[in-house]
Amino acid sequence: MAVxxxxxxxxxxxxxxxxxxxxHHATKAGVWGMVRILEGRVRLTYVKPPCKTVLDPATPGLIRPGQPHFVTPLGPMRMRVDFYDQPPDG
Structure with missing residues (x-):
């Protein structure tokens, strides 16, 4: 069953x-985030541990509870963030 x-x-x-x-910001304890790109591309930067990844409609970005991060648009884009109280699918 999907979360x-x-x-x-x-x-x-x-x-x-x-x-x-x-x-630079982070989700609260017990909260997972999923950055979902609807159009375009966004760079997701994880502060700890340091890592950068480019997200697009086929590549969402998982944020673990308390994980410091920030996003940077890479041109025109549309995105949202979904929040979960347990690890999300995908």
Missing amino acids: EPYRSTPVFDEISLPAALRA
């Missing part, structure tokens, strides 16, 4: 993406 998010952000584009998501 469903308990909350999702609105859909953001490269202009409406909040400064808080572009800056």
Whole structure:
């Protein structure tokens, strides 16, 4: 049975993406995030451990509880973040 998010952000584009998501931040304890790209590409930077990856519609980005990270649009894009209280599928 697929795990469903308990909350999702609105859909953001490269202009409406909040400064808080572009800056170093982390999910709360017990909260997993999944960055889902609807159009375009976004660079997801994990602060600890340091790692950068490019996300696109076929490649979502998993955020573990408390994992410091930030996102950077790579041109025009649309994305949202889904939040889970257990590890999500995919």
